[in-house]
Amino acid sequence: MKIAVLSEAAPDERRVSATAETVKKFVQLGASVAVEAGAGRSASVADADYAAAGATLGSRAEALADADVVLAVQGPAPDSLTGIKPGAWLVAGLNPFGERARVDGYAALGIEALAMEWMPRITRAQSMDILSSQSNLAGYKAVIDAAAAYGRAFPMMMTAAGTVSAARVFVMGVGVAGLQAIATARRLGAQVSATDVRSATKEQIQSLGAKPIFVENVAGIEGEGSGGYATEMSPEYQKAQAELVSSHLARQDVVITTALIPGKPAPRLISDAQLATMRPGSVVVDLAVEQGGNVEGAVAGEVVERHGVRILGHRNVPSRLAADASALFARNLYNFLSAYWDKDAGRPVLPDEDEVTQGIRLTRAGAVVHPRLLQA
Structure with missing residues (x-):
């Protein structure tokens, strides 16, 4: 069986889908691996590393x-x-x-398109979950980017010349990215608080040493959707949350927003009026900017300033840590394919009734087959 590894054509994409480590593992399974020449260069994986792992190098046509x-x-x-x-x-x-x-185009080609970001969030698929592995790095990088843009120190410093107060960091959205942002900001010595619409995250926030900021006394709203994702909130909850956040934002130095709802535009968490209450020199990092943004005025791919507040809207944040992001992404793909590897067939086999198969298979035999796409 032959596995092809392609170079990436998307703007600002520096990651690669296989590393020398995973190529070697595929070869050990009995597969041959063909890598498009130069595919790993921007992720610090040289063609010579692929060759040493057992891959062949060539053009895209040769790989395919x-x-x-x-x-x-x-x-x-x-x-x-x-x-x-x-x-x-x-x-x-x-x-x-x-x-x-593009999905329709894959169907027209007669190929089986498997969307790894739709991997079900179940225990046995955790090691295959590209959203979690990449979001983890995005949360870390968001804090590092914020620290670089912030004109002051993060930790409290007591010196002979006086005391420097610790930066106040507020994380909005406590998924994988948010939790890593909390942990990273804490390591840098900041005073950290966080909020989420899912009440179950309160204990996670506290376990990392941060202060939970939650709407109270709004009955019947847990914010927990299927697979651990957040859902849209009621108007009553949104109003209560806006009031709570407004009073808290005015005292923050750095805000990191991570809120996403699968298949829908990112929810608006911070308005222009709320930005105006923050002190000049504050920094906001919008990790949802490519899906419409959590912050009013955020622009994908740009750093903008409003009311003296810098809003960072970097695209493809995991790609800004290309080597590590590629290593994790490649392991996710290897873990998926190896989990379904049939030794007798000499290749992976996806059972039609399997939960993972049903979650990620978009096209098959010339047709779009995923229910979510057919409904849309």
């Missing part, structure tokens, strides 16, 4: 020729897959709602 499985970070354009054989698997982050036309 007779490939049974094609690996990528972001879904490639269908017209860049010339020569791919019908029935081949495309395993990548495919952004099914945002790139629906």
